[in-house]
Amino acid sequence: MAKKISIDPITRLEGHGKIEIFLDDDGNVKNAYLQVPELKGFEQFCVGRPVEELARITPRICGVCPTAHHMCSTKALDAVYHVKPTETALKLRRLIYNAFMAEDHLLHFFFLGGPDFVVGPDAPPGERNILGVIGKVGIEIGKQVIDMRRRLRSVITHLGGKVIHPVCGLPGGVSKGLAEDQRQAFLKVAKDAVEFSKFCLQVFNDIVLKNNTYLDLIVGDIFKHQTYYMGLVDENNKVDLYDGKIRVVDPNGKEFVKFEAKDYLDHIIEHVEPWSYIKFPYLKNIGWKGFVDGIDSGVYRVAPLARLNASDGMKTPLAQAEYEKMFDTLGGKPSHHTLAFHWARLIEVMYVSEELVQLLEDKSITNPDIRNLPTETPDEGVGVIEAPRGTLFHHYKTDENGMVTGVNLIVATVNNSAAISMSIAKAAKNLIKNGKVNDGLLNMVEMAFRPYDPCLACATHSLPGKMPLIVNIRDNNKDIVQSIRRD
Amino acid sequence: MPKPKVAFYWCASCGGCEEAIVDLNEDILKVVELVDIVFWPCAMDFKYDDVRKMKDNEITVAFINGAIRTDEQEEMANLLRKKAQIVVAFGSCSHLGGIPGLANFWDRETIFESSYGKGCPSVDNPDGIVPQTVSKVPEGELTLPAFHNTVKSLDQVIDVDYYIPGCAPPPYLTMKAIVAILSGELPEKGAILAPEKTLCDECSLNDSKPEKISIKEIKRISEVISDPEKCFLAEGVICMGPVTRSGCSEEGDGKCISANMPCRGCFGPPPEVKDVGGKMISALASIVGLEGEENMSEEDVEKLINQIVDPAGYFYRFSLPTSLLRRKRMSNPAKEDRYNG
Numbered sequence: 001m002a003k004k005i006s007i008d009p010i011t012r013l014e015g016h017g018k019i020e021i022f023l024d025d026d027g028n029v030k031n032a033y034l035q036v037p038e039l040k041g042f043e044q045f046c047v048g049r050p051v052e053e054l055a056r057i058t059p060r061i062c063g064v065c066p067t068a069h070h071m072c073s074t075k076a077l078d079a080v081y082h083v084k085p086t087e088t089a090l091k092l093r094r095l096i097y098n099a100f101m102a103e104d105h106l107l108h109f110f111f112l113g114g115p116d117f118v119v120g121p122d123a124p125p126g127e128r129n130i131l132g133v134i135g136k137v138g139i140e141i142g143k144q145v146i147d148m149r150r151r152l153r154s155v156i157t158h159l160g161g162k163v164i165h166p167v168c169g170l171p172g173g174v175s176k177g178l179a180e181d182q183r184q185a186f187l188k189v190a191k192d193a194v195e196f197s198k199f200c201l202q203v204f205n206d207i208v209l210k211n212n213t214y215l216d217l218i219v220g221d222i223f224k225h226q227t228y229y230m231g232l233v234d235e236n237n238k239v240d241l242y243d244g245k246i247r248v249v250d251p252n253g254k255e256f257v258k259f260e261a262k263d264y265l266d267h268i269i270e271h272v273e274p275w276s277y278i279k280f281p282y283l284k285n286i287g288w289k290g291f292v293d294g295i296d297s298g299v300y301r302v303a304p305l306a307r308l309n310a311s312d313g314m315k316t317p318l319a320q321a322e323y324e325k326m327f328d329t330l331g332g333k334p335s336h337h338t339l340a341f342h343w344a345r346l347i348e349v350m351y352v353s354e355e356l357v358q359l360l361e362d363k364s365i366t367n368p369d370i371r372n373l374p375t376e377t378p379d380e381g382v383g384v385i386e387a388p389r390g391t392l393f394h395h396y397k398t399d400e401n402g403m404v405t406g407v408n409l410i411v412a413t414v415n416n417s418a419a420i421s422m423s424i425a426k427a428a429k430n431l432i433k434n435g436k437v438n439d440g441l442l443n444m445v446e447m448a449f450r451p452y453d454p455c456l457a458c459a460t461h462s463l464p465g466k467m468p469l470i471v472n473i474r475d476n477n478k479d480i481v482q483s484i485r486r487d
Numbered sequence: 488m489p490k491p492k493v494a495f496y497w498c499a500s501c502g503g504c505e506e507a508i509v510d511l512n513e514d515i516l517k518v519v520e521l522v523d524i525v526f527w528p529c530a531m532d533f534k535y536d537d538v539r540k541m542k543d544n545e546i547t548v549a550f551i552n553g554a555i556r557t558d559e560q561e562e563m564a565n566l567l568r569k570k571a572q573i574v575v576a577f578g579s580c581s582h583l584g585g586i587p588g589l590a591n592f593w594d595r596e597t598i599f600e601s602s603y604g605k606g607c608p609s610v611d612n613p614d615g616i617v618p619q620t621v622s623k624v625p626e627g628e629l630t631l632p633a634f635h636n637t638v639k640s641l642d643q644v645i646d647v648d649y650y651i652p653g654c655a656p657p658p659y660l661t662m663k664a665i666v667a668i669l670s671g672e673l674p675e676k677g678a679i680l681a682p683e684k685t686l687c688d689e690c691s692l693n694d695s696k697p698e699k700i701s702i703k704e705i706k707r708i709s710e711v712i713s714d715p716e717k718c719f720l721a722e723g724v725i726c727m728g729p730v731t732r733s734g735c736s737e738e739g740d741g742k743c744i745s746a747n748m749p750c751r752g753c754f755g756p757p758p759e760v761k762d763v764g765g766k767m768i769s770a771l772a773s774i775v776g777l778e779g780e781e782n783m784s785e786e787d788v789e790k791l792i793n794q795i796v797d798p799a800g801y802f803y804r805f806s807l808p809t810s811l812l813r814r815k816r817m818s819n820p821a822k823e824d825r826y827n828g
């Protein structure tokens with residue numbers, strides 16, 4: 001008898017998330033679907049607004065990564081108004097952005113993704129959470145994590161007004177400059193962030209890499225997909241999170257294409273399915289072949305590991321050393337091992353922390369030139385940025401008065417939507433055999449999607465230290481024949 | 488004695504309200520000591536059954552954030568109302584409709600068109616596929632919650648006891664509310680758990696505010712380099728401070744103001760203001776062209792007023808569903824579904 005397994009909820013992907021797994025008559029997995037049951041319609045209701053206000057409206061797409069939307073929107077505004085931000089404004093934007101990337105990645109590592117490894121994939125589910133992490137590394141470290149995030153977030157609050165939905169971005173610059181005493185205070189935060197990054201990588205090294213069981217899991221087949229990878233790079237093909245060109249490498253690591261944000265429609269196109277509100281982007285010049293990997297499938301991945309795969313290295317020394325170590329350990333570049341997203345995320349924390357120090361050691365960041373006023377007629381522009389969860393596009397069109405006539409958004413997690421579905425299906429197929437489902441499925445399915453850090457999972461997972469999950473196996477009448485739960 | 492149960496739930500929102508809870512930082516450890524948090528932002532079926540099994544009023548307080556857009560959200564709000572002694576609308580979306588409420592300028596069809604149809608330049612969808620509540624796949628059937636034409640605030644769906652405003656609410660107000668509720672020091676039902684003064688009253692830029700503001704020209708924030716020491720309205724830039732409740736920052740000063748940007752009204756109106764838009768129009772009318780008013784022709788006045796390029800989008804940025812406008816008239820009223828209420 002054919003059965004359907006529902007995992008509802010899984011976690012948030014710009015809304016809620018739901019997984020449906022179908023079994024065949026023998027109880028083996030036929031297929032799995034990741035569904036996103038929500039849509040907000042920003043593309044439509046931004047129409048008619050003054051375009052500069054979009055930098056204050058679009059962050060509400062995601063309250064976990066509002067800074068990514070705010071900065072991407074601000075870059076789109078530069079493009080719409082054909083205005084270049086001042087030198088100092090660029091530095092300040094990078095400052096805010098790096099502080100944001102660090103705190104957001106730390107949230108993921110300690111509260112969400114990390115517990116799988118730090119506490120252990122075999123640990124009782126009730127311990128695989130932030131409290132479990134604190135149990136393992138000690139309460140003092142736990143407090144340090146909270147404190148480090150608080151201090152990094154204070155940088156955003158100071159310059160952006162609010163850390164949840166910052167407001168400082170304007171076409172041609174930012175609204176607020178940095179005073180010398182603040183520069184010195186934030187430099188201290190940045191230096192501590194570098195030390196903290198070292199500590200995080202050490203934790204990863206000691207607990208994960210020195211444990212052969214974990215390492216085998218990382219490089220094993222269950223969590224592997226050979227896909228294209230996308231990420232922003234600078235003129236030397238080094239990872240850049242704020243600016244640069246979008247580089248795509250094929251599953252063999254060869255550069256497939258490198259393009260500017262304004263040309264994104266020549267390279268990315270989205271597939272629509274009737275069973276989800278989320279769309280499925282793919283490489284236009286490869287084509288949609290369904291939910292499959294390989295060089296002939298247009299499915300690509302974004303976010304930390306994809307960025308490192310799509311680049312030739314990191315801009316800062318400590319991050320570069322870690323970059324080399326990671327690819328050596330994983331057997332070369334590109335790495336197709338989904339669980340390595342966690343590792344790559346920590347390397348990025350190191351990179352942004354090092355760059356924070358560089359930015360803040362430069363006294364010119366306190367210069368008063370923070371705005372260039374637009375002089376050109378606004379028309380159309382595309383902004384791109386590397387959000388924590390991947391490449392993010394904001395594309396605006398306006399009339400000659402800068403009133404919005406069209407908006408298109410490709411949001412970070414959406415880029416990974418096909419790959420996340422594939423990862424979940426693969427984990428399910430490896431685990432569910434002959435109708436037998438056990439607790440392990442919950443762990444493995446969670447571990448299959450967590451590397452992508454689908455948005456709000458962090459908050460749901462962290463506070464009471466629980467991520468409630470249920471797997472219902474239903475017969476044809478939708479009656480539950482077996483139920484496995486974890487509160 | 489068992490600890491009181493506290494529930495957090497989210498409807499149509501961005502996750503910022505959950506982050507606002509995480510931003511309690513070390514205080515969250517205190518909260519965990521005092522209460523059992525039943526935290527389920529993305530728990531649907533499973534928690535639904537779980538909650539259904541609870542006794543009525545078993546939950547001490549449920550904080551619900553997000554607006555109501557799907558039938559699933561409406562159902563969950565109703566269930567929580569039944570099981571919780573106190574329901575707090577948490578954040579702008581739940582309180583006023585919030586930014587997702589701007590969708591009430593449109594309807595489901597236009598929103599689908601711009602996401603999945605010809606209105607979206609990056610979509611390859613020759614067959615015009617749009618998400619369906621029930622769809623057949625080779626292996627069986629998949630379902631999605633229905634997407635309503637109209638976004639609603641929480642109190643348009645269920646009875647709400649208290650409100651915590653803000654996009655997102657500042658942690659200090661959340662902590663105050665939790666402490667007040669747990670200690671039984673409850674304000675009058677329907678109270679907004681925030682200061683009553685307007686942001687203008689509390690604003691440190693007040694010192695720079697001339698006795699009489701007189702705007703000769705209304706400017707957009709993108710057109711000016713604003714002086715961080717000067718009142719935005721005095722510079723001709725729309726700021727919602729006069730019609731917005733204060734409290735977004737514990738220090739009194741507006742948070743956006745502290746970044747040298749004007750207020751957009753996420754805290755909603757102070758007690759005496761019934762409709763933000765109406766009040767803002769009268770506030771602007773009193774300062775626009777004040778100085779040379781007697782020399783202005785009606786044409787001049789109209790010209791000045793027309794410089795407010797998107798009044799509805801400025802004034803009802805966070806409150807369209809609960810405003811007098813509520814929503815754009817549906818082009819075909821017959822299409823209005825039962826949720827348009």
